[in-house]
Amino acid sequence: MAVNKKAPVINNIPYEEFKDNETLEQLIQELNAGGVNVCVAPLDKLIDWGRSNSLWPLTFATSCCGIEFMAVAAARYDMARFGFEITRNSPRQADVILVNGTITTKMAPVLKRLYDQMADPKYVVAIGGCAISGGPFAKSYHVVKGVDKILPVDVYCPGCPPRPESFLYGMMQLQRKVLVENFFVTTNRKEHDPYDKAMDEQYVELLNAQEKA
Amino acid sequence: MSNQIIPVVVAAADLHQHLATLKGEGYDFLELLTGVDWGEEGLGVVYSLTKTSDGTMTHVKSVCADRENPYIDSVTDLWDVANIYEREVFDFYGIKFLGHPDMRRVFLREDWQGYPLRKDYDESSNSDICLEAEPISDMAVKYTIKGDGTLHEERTPIFTDDDYVVNIGPQHPSTHGVLHFRTALDGERITKIDPHLGYIHRGIEKLSEGYTYPQTLALTDRMDYLGAMQTRHALCMCIEQAMGVEVSDRVKVIRTIMDELQRIDSHLLFFSCLAQDLGATTAFLYGFRDREEILKIFEKTTGGRLIINYNMIGGVAHDLHPDFVKDVHAFIDHMRSKKVGLKEYHDIFTGNVIFQTRAKGVGVLTKEQVISYGCTGGTGRASGWHNDLRKLRPYAAYDRVKFNEITFDEGDSFARYMVRMKEIEESLSIIEQLIDNIPEGSIQEKMKPIIKVPEGIYYSAVEGSRGILGVYLESKGDKSPYRLHYRSTGLPLVAVMDTACRGSLIADLITIGGTVDYIVPDVDR
Numbered sequence: 160m161a162v163n164k165k166a167p168v169i170n171n172i173p174y175e176e177f178k179d180n181e182t183l184e185q186l187i188q189e190l191n192a193g194g195v196n197v198c199v200a201p202l203d204k205l206i207d208w209g210r211s212n213s214l215w216p217l218t219f220a221t222s223c224c225g226i227e228f229m230a231v232a233a234a235r236y237d238m239a240r241f242g243f244e245i246t247r248n249s250p251r252q253a254d255v256i257l258v259n260g261t262i263t264t265k266m267a268p269v270l271k272r273l274y275d276q277m278a279d280p281k282y283v284v285a286i287g288g289c290a291i292s293g294g295p296f297a298k299s300y301h302v303v304k305g306v307d308k309i310l311p312v313d314v315y316c317p318g319c320p321p322r323p324e325s326f327l328y329g330m331m332q333l334q335r336k337v338l339v340e341n342f343f344v345t346t347n348r349k350e351h352d353p354y355d356k357a358m359d360e361q362y363v364e365l366l367n368a369q370e371k372a
Numbered sequence: 373m374s375n376q377i378i379p380v381v382v383a384a385a386d387l388h389q390h391l392a393t394l395k396g397e398g399y400d401f402l403e404l405l406t407g408v409d410w411g412e413e414g415l416g417v418v419y420s421l422t423k424t425s426d427g428t429m430t431h432v433k434s435v436c437a438d439r440e441n442p443y444i445d446s447v448t449d450l451w452d453v454a455n456i457y458e459r460e461v462f463d464f465y466g467i468k469f470l471g472h473p474d475m476r477r478v479f480l481r482e483d484w485q486g487y488p489l490r491k492d493y494d495e496s497s498n499s500d501i502c503l504e505a506e507p508i509s510d511m512a513v514k515y516t517i518k519g520d521g522t523l524h525e526e527r528t529p530i531f532t533d534d535d536y537v538v539n540i541g542p543q544h545p546s547t548h549g550v551l552h553f554r555t556a557l558d559g560e561r562i563t564k565i566d567p568h569l570g571y572i573h574r575g576i577e578k579l580s581e582g583y584t585y586p587q588t589l590a591l592t593d594r595m596d597y598l599g600a601m602q603t604r605h606a607l608c609m610c611i612e613q614a615m616g617v618e619v620s621d622r623v624k625v626i627r628t629i630m631d632e633l634q635r636i637d638s639h640l641l642f643f644s645c646l647a648q649d650l651g652a653t654t655a656f657l658y659g660f661r662d663r664e665e666i667l668k669i670f671e672k673t674t675g676g677r678l679i680i681n682y683n684m685i686g687g688v689a690h691d692l693h694p695d696f697v698k699d700v701h702a703f704i705d706h707m708r709s710k711k712v713g714l715k716e717y718h719d720i721f722t723g724n725v726i727f728q729t730r731a732k733g734v735g736v737l738t739k740e741q742v743i744s745y746g747c748t749g750g751t752g753r754a755s756g757w758h759n760d761l762r763k764l765r766p767y768a769a770y771d772r773v774k775f776n777e778i779t780f781d782e783g784d785s786f787a788r789y790m791v792r793m794k795e796i797e798e799s800l801s802i803i804e805q806l807i808d809n810i811p812e813g814s815i816q817e818k819m820k821p822i823i824k825v826p827e828g829i830y831y832s833a834v835e836g837s838r839g840i841l842g843v844y845l846e847s848k849g850d851k852s853p854y855r856l857h858y859r860s861t862g863l864p865l866v867a868v869m870d871t872a873c874r875g876s877l878i879a880d881l882i883t884i885g886g887t888v889d890y891i892v893p894d895v896d897r
Contacts, residue, residue, distance in 0.1 A: 218545045221572045222893040223597040225549075226641070227678055230667075233644075233660030248545045260893075264498070265481050266550060266571045268505050269542050295590060298582070299575040300488050300495055301480070308501055320678055 183339050186369065211337035212242040217253035219273065222260035224287040224320040236323040243330055250276040255333065261289035261296055262303045274310050284329055285312045288319045375613040376828045379418055379433035387434045388445040391419060395450050398423045399430055401743055402451040406844045406857045407461035409491045410435065415442045415465050420831065424743055427764030436467065443523065446472040453746040456867040464489035468523065474512040479570030479896060481506050489578055530566055531556050542571045546649045546882045549892025560877050565870040573896040580856040585611055585685060585823045588856060593679045595858065596894035598638035599837040601630045604683040609767065610832035610843040611685050614825045622813035623687050625806050628769040630682060632799040637666045638837035639792045646886040647721050650730065655721040662713065665706065669699045685823055687816030700807050704800050714796060731786035735872040735884035738783060746864040749839025750791040751888050755783035761835040773805045788887035824851050836861050838889055860897060862890035
């Protein structure tokens with residue numbers, strides 16, 4: 160049997176795009192350079208550390224990405240290594256909702272209710288093209304063009320469906336976010352988003368400096 | 373071999389009589405019911421009937437010229453599956469079926485404005501995002517015609533006041549997707565199930581009408597993602613046969629092997645999820661371990677794991693990877709090994725007394741019921757219905773391989789499970805017969821840069837992982853289809869759940885749903 164000796168070339172997203180893992184940690188270090196509260200800071204750190212390593216996802220899957228999510232949960236990719244393995248069937252027990260798949264007009268109120276039922280602190284990860292922007296179905300009459308129209312999304316994980324490695328990377332990015340959240344006081348105060356309008360001038364300057372650097 | 377169909381046009385008044393006669397002649401399986409908007413000519417329905425004895429088909433078309441208030445006689449009394457098909461047509465085209473017991477929307481919200489698959493549908497008539505909970509009606513609507521030609525609307529309650537109704541879904545880990553069963557209970561016994569679909573309805577058929585033929589291919593993989601190869605195979609085959617393109621022997625064999633690998637993939641996932649739903653987590657891990665091997669084979673050749681995008685019009689996208697033959701041999705040996713693979717599944721799960729008690733004698737479907745409900749695939753074969761298209765109407769390279777069509781007579785959950793486990797063995801045997809002598813040839817026929825299908829109506833079907841997967845294609849000679857309709861393998865399977873579950877315990881709903889094996893994105897499209 161004659162076969163093409165050359166393996167097919169697959170165009171991936173460039174790896175360099177996925178190498179920025181330190182920004183948040185560096186930012187914290189810089190902000191902490193002037194000293195922190197002796198009591199509260201280590202306690203915050205401990206809480207963040209605990210939270211970030213036991214994120215319990217809700218078993219929520221509408222389509223294809225859900226099957227890849229199962230593959231991530233199975234032995235080969237084994238998300239138990241990162242503390243995500245305890246999938247919960249009730250939103251009241253879950254920390255993070257992974258939006259696996261297309262959200263349609265009919266599903267949107269259900270998803271919103273699921274999110275509202277979750278206890279704070281809660282996070283949203285948009286998995287796959289459909290959850291990010293509607294993906295291949297963006298022109299459809301019955302598809303919500305991006306889950307961020309109804310929920311505040313923490314991490315976007317592109318792909319159709321994303322590879323299991325990409326899932327894990329997305330979840331690890333969420334862990335990094337959780338690790339610094341007490342410093343930025345984003346937990347339990349979602350209604351006062353510090354990134355929004357009430358942003359400190361000093362903080363804006365710091366961000367600018369960060370950008371220049 | 374052309375797959376063009378020329379439906380017999382029957383006036384709406386004689387339609388029911390005509391179909392009843394055909395059913396009497398042996399066309400006892402309603403394979404497909406397609407609503408079409410023919411513009412000036414009116415709205416209408418194409419019925420595709422099949423003889424279960426030899427697989428021959430006939431097509432009947434009926435048109436109602438009145439676009440404002442279209443109605444056709446219902447055929448729910450002839451075929452049970454017509455119930456859900458007619459609701460689908462009503463949902464998308466607004467055709468009212470007279471005498472249908474439950475004429476509600478099935479996919480879209482009940483407060484949806486307009487009928488989206490009509491050619492004159494206004495996209496702006498519904499808002500993108502609606503965050504209020506959906507109003508769910510408790511009244512079934514029945515339309516009949518009065519003597520003066522006007523429609524009479526009759527409303528009857530779906531559940532009685534004494535019914536205890538439990539909502540299962542849309543967010544439930546064991547419904548295999550987002551599906552909503554309103555289940556009426558008497559104690560722990562199920563008395564009625566009212567399925568609500570459409571939580572993942574993406575309007576693929578409408579989207580396809582705006583895409584060129586190669587673009588429509590991209591959406592097929594995302595319908596039944598465990599039958600991605602087969603769905604795409606069906607559409608490619610339909611377009612090729614319509615254009616009179618003959619693909620090379622090599623492509624036929626590659627497609628057959630890929631279809632069978634996909635079938636094993638799907639059945640392994642079926643096994644894993646069923647085990648997981650019944651609480652056997654170890655079996656789930658075993659199934660996924662072996663499934664990864666298939667995904668690796670797919671990935672090497674095509675670059676995709678789940679959404680594969682491999683078949684193209686006139687061929688396949690890439691040639692086989694140099695390791696393909698070796699990998700497939702290794703996989704076959706692994707599955708047949710005395711220690712791991714299928715042997716292990718039977719050791720850990722099939723023989724388990726808890727599983728056997730929960731599956732044997734539960735959710736029995738008779739042969740008459742599965743034919744009337746159009747439950748093809750493993751569900752039909754578990755009840756003794758020989759419906760395997762690979763035998764009935766061979767396509768690709770299935771005419772040159774030897775394999776058995778697995779059937780059982782029990783029709784219970786255990787038979788449905790065993791059909792799939794045995795089919796894995798048959799699929800391995802089919803692959804083994806083909807893998808060592810893949811013929812030489814081109815992997816892609818030369819096609820015109822812009823693909824146009826000649827005017828006409830075409831129908832092709834393949835045996836998907838879950839049953840007959842048909843593609844109805846109507847072309848006006850343009851570069852995009854005028855109407856593209858898929859025979860969803862899962863829709864009849866969801867429709868049969870009410871019959872299969874009545875009288876069973878509520879916990880058996882999970883076993884029955886798992887063994888019937890529907891995939892919701894394929895049901896909703």
